[in-house]
Amino acid sequence: MTQPRITLGVSLKMYFSYQQTLAWSEEVAEIARHHPAMVNGEVGLFVLPAFPAIAAIGQIFSATAVSIGAQDLCWEDSGAWTGEVGGPMLAELGCRYVEIGHAERRRHFAETDVQIAAKLAAALRNGLTPVLCFGEAQQLPPDQAIATCRQQLIAALSEANRQQLSGDVVLAWEPQWAIGAPAPAPDAFIAEVCHGLRQLHDLGDFRFRVIYGGSAGPGLLSRLGHQVNGLFLGRFAHQPTALRQIIDEAAALAATSPSATEA
Numbered sequence: 565m566t567q568p569r570i571t572l573g574v575s576l577k578m579y580f581s582y583q584q585t586l587a588w589s590e591e592v593a594e595i596a597r598h599h600p601a602m603v604n605g606e607v608g609l610f611v612l613p614a615f616p617a618i619a620a621i622g623q624i625f626s627a628t629a630v631s632i633g634a635q636d637l638c639w640e641d642s643g644a645w646t647g648e649v650g651g652p653m654l655a656e657l658g659c660r661y662v663e664i665g666h667a668e669r670r671r672h673f674a675e676t677d678v679q680i681a682a683k684l685a686a687a688l689r690n691g692l693t694p695v696l697c698f699g700e701a702q703q704l705p706p707d708q709a710i711a712t713c714r715q716q717l718i719a720a721l722s723e724a725n726r727q728q729l730s731g732d733v734v735l736a737w738e739p740q741w742a743i744g745a746p747a748p749a750p751d752a753f754i755a756e757v758c759h760g761l762r763q764l765h766d767l768g769d770f771r772f773r774v775i776y777g778g779s780a781g782p783g784l785l786s787r788l789g790h791q792v793n794g795l796f797l798g799r800f801a802h803q804p805t806a807l808r809q810i811i812d813e814a815a816a817l818a819a820t821s822p823s824a825t826e827a
């Protein structure tokens with residue numbers, strides 16, 4: 565499948581109630597139905613709600629270009645895994661994306677590199693595009709941040725590589741210190757690290773898009789230009805008007821994309 569020139573993702577984390585999730589999705593679907601860059605596929609948007617809202621927002625976004633996904637999955641496909649949700653059910657529900665390894669899951673639920681690698685393989689095995697989250701814990705110079713991220717990526721992709729799986733993977737680089745902060749990481753730092761991450765070519769048989777997350781909001785994409793393939797949004801997409809502004813910025817960027825197929 566042809567990739568959008570700019571990819572935007574929104575994780576709603578656990579911020580919204582069920583009804584708030586539906587109301588927000590209705591407003592975003594309305595934007596997506598009319599935005600030329602979304603209708604023509606130049607700007608892609610995926611939305612990751614809490615599990616119970618997946619089916620309902622799948623209906624809301626059904627006649628739009630917006631893809632849906634989940635914020636996590638089990639590394640096993642079925643069986644005695646109380647409380648877990650497997651990739652086959654996510655695929656059945658119409659998910660195209662699944663987030664893996666977010667810093668909050670590592671921190672609060674003690675997710676390990678081994679579990680994250682198994683989840684990534686489970687996603688690919690079930691035809692889901694992993695949104696692989698990674699990022700350095702402390703502020704580091706760009707070269708050290710890239711080296712730290714590279715190690716995390718090698719670990720996260722190891723099981724998929726061992727099983728000779730391939731496919732699209734969204735690399736959602738989120739410096740942990742920039743998540744939930746008042747402002748994103750400095751523009752020049754984001755640009756340099758994303759450039760470095762896009763130069764990593766020895767990670768396996770995957771097609772990567774590198775998107776930045778961590779207090780990303782309106783204005784950032786225009787400032788970064790073609791240094792990134794897109795953004796992974798949290799709080800600053802809660803207002804549909806702010807998300808529309810970011811989609812406008814993505815559309816402007818897509819229109820000046822150096823490549824017809826990939827930013």
Ligand SMILES: O=C(CO)COP(=O)(O)O
Nearest residue numbers: 575743744778779798799
């Ligand atoms: O973690 C993030 C996206 O998953 C970023 O969240 P914030 O933009 O709210 O910091």
